[in-house]
Amino acid sequence: GENVEQHPSTLSVQEGDSAVIKCTYSDSASNYFPWYKQELGKRPQLIIDIRSNVGEKKDQRIAVTLNKTAKHFSLHITETQPEDSAVYFCAASDSNYQLIWGAGTKLIIKP
Amino acid sequence: SQTIHQWPATLVQPVGSPLSLECTVEGTSNPNLYWYRQAAGRGLQLLFYSVGIGQISSEVPQNLSASRPQDRQFILSSKKLLLSDSGFYLCAWSSYDYGYTFGSGTRLTVV
Numbered sequence: 001g002e003n004v005e006q007h008p009s010t011l012s013v014q015e016g017d018s019a020v021i022k023c024t025y026s027d028s029a030s031n032y033f034p035w036y037k038q039e040l041g042k043r044p045q046l047i048i049d050i051r052s053n054v055g056e057k058k059d060q061r062i063a064v065t066l067n068k069t070a071k072h073f074s075l076h077i078t079e080t081q082p083e084d085s086a087v088y089f090c091a092a093s094d095s096n097y098q099l100i101w102g103a104g105t106k107l108i109i110k111p
Numbered sequence: 112s113q114t115i116h117q118w119p120a121t122l123v124q125p126v127g128s129p130l131s132l133e134c135t136v137e138g139t140s141n142p143n144l145y146w147y148r149q150a151a152g153r154g155l156q157l158l159f160y161s162v163g164i165g166q167i168s169s170e171v172p173q174n175l176s177a178s179r180p181q182d183r184q185f186i187l188s189s190k191k192l193l194l195s196d197s198g199f200y201l202c203a204w205s206s207y208d209y210g211y212t213f214g215s216g217t218r219l220t221v222v
Contacts, residue, residue, distance in 0.1 A: 034210040034211075036210075042215075042216075043201060043213040043214065043216050044155070044201070044211075044213050045213070046210045046211075046212070097205070099205075099211055101154060101155045101157075102154070103154045104153075104155075
């Protein structure tokens, strides 16, 4: 079945710098890759997603890239701000459209 | 538009007491429904998912059970809570074309 690995588990960056979180997946049939942001004590919320027919997608300061050959996808956050501090989860769909989740990355923005 | 309701937000229960958490979805029909548990500082653990009324798949053998008595209602139950059942419980829904949308969560503390 599908397996998703996410790195790093913790990422600390200076405010204004960029942050990159990487995920790899095992099932080449996976075709949907969302990213979720979870603030402390809150629910995870979808921030950006990408489908396998697209290599890159951007929404303001957030972008996701997908490399189907290497089976990895990444979240890029530019010009980081204090409100970007949160836990970020990647996921990949399996053949039943269920999401398999990465373990999460705690992003810390240092002022 | 689709909305998901989950209650209660917070619950403190003694060991050995029963549990019932409810989740309802509006604005969609025949959604896939999920129950997740999240321990403090940890990732998302899938407990149960359902693709239709009365259809429940269990991912992790445990002290909990789930039921789907109506198309848009998903219930998580326990007959006797354990200390290890403490955590943040999240209900979610999806259709095959979209990512997951999570409810606001229930923070359960078993004392």
